[in-house]
Amino acid sequence: MKPAYRWLWLVFVSLVLVACSTVKTASAISQTPLKTASKATVKSGAFFQNDGPADHIPVNLDLVPNAVPQDEPLIKAANLPYSALGMNFRPDTSDSPYKVKGKASWYGKQFHGRRTTSGERYDMFAMTAAHPTLPIPSYVKVTNLKNGKTVVVRINDRGPFHRGRILDLSFAAAHRLGFVGQGSASVMVERVWPDAGGEHVAAATAPRAAPIAAAAPKYLQLGAFNKLASAEAMLKKMVDELDQRYDTKLGIVNQQGVYTVRLGPFPSADEVRTAAESLNVENIVMN
Incomplete structure (x- = not known):
């Protein structure tokens, strides 16, 4: 082969290899399997692609505490109607009780560290879960109906998009419930709220009990906008820039037509000032 043709051929092959090595990144909310993907089946269940237990499981996984219900502002962008795998979903943002029996599954290392629908990083060793609505x-x-074990988890992601399942739990939650090896289990899922005497579990037909009045929580205002899109843009920017410990405290509230991006709640004004100093916020506005 002549040198000039050989050089052109090598350039062409290099470009092809570069193109083939470019892949699209995914997030924890993108659970759509590739059409060509196959499942690696184990004796008592199956893991999608490279999902499954962590390579190194913490020795104190049994000691991971339950999530503690808190009053938190809803994340607007995470509660909009959406479609997934040919199904349409409309999140229920009301304070309605929820008590349903069904199958729960879990997701693990393939999604560990990726963004969830809430914007937070998925932590397979935390007490969280994904629910469609x-x-x-x-x-x-969540109660495992076979062994009676229970956990309390925080919903921060969407899924599972499977007609036969009602909940996708973190690896830690599934471990505590005792069905990691089976991949899924029959469970009872009941919505809970914070209450002065501890967690409050609502009956399927009962309205939410009114909480006992307490000191108003404090929030650090990070920005105020006339347009929701502007507030959501700032929220996304803050999620990307802030330390992960602040992810669960970020939110948007509509205050008489003004969309406010705020951080909280904090139990006291002193803690708001401490957060403002760590974030280099000069003009401290509390609400």
Whole structure:
């Protein structure tokens, strides 16, 4: 082969290899399997692609505490109607009770560290879960109907998009419930709220009990906008820039037509000032 043709051939092959090595990144909310993907089946279940337990499981996984229900502002962008795998979903942002029996599954290392629908990073060792329509964030008590074990988890993601399943739990939650090896289990899912005497579990037909009045929580205002799109743009920017410990405290509230991006709640004004100093916020506005 002549040198000139050989050089052109090598350039062409290099370009092809570069193109083939370019892949599209995915997030924890993108659970759509590739059409050519196959499942690696184990004796008692199946893992999608490279999903499954972590390569190194913490020795104290049994000691991971339940999520503690808190009053948190809903994340607007995470509660909009959406479609997935040919199905349409409309999140229920009301304070309605929820008590349903069904199959729960879990998701693990393939999604660990990726963004969830809430914008937070998925932590397979935290007490969280994905639900198709419950508010984000909200809390549920999950009971394994086979062994009676229970956990309380925080809903911060969407899924599972499977007609036969009602909940996708974190690896830690599934471990505590005792069905990691089976891949899925029959469970009871009940929505819970914070209450002065501890967690409050609503009956399927009962309205939410009114909480006892407490000191108003404090919030650090990060920005105020006339347009929701502008507030959502700032929220996304803050999620990308802030330390992960602040992810669950970020939210947008509509205050008489003004969309406010705020951080909280904090139990006291002193903690708001501490957060403002760590974030280099000069003009401290509390609400």
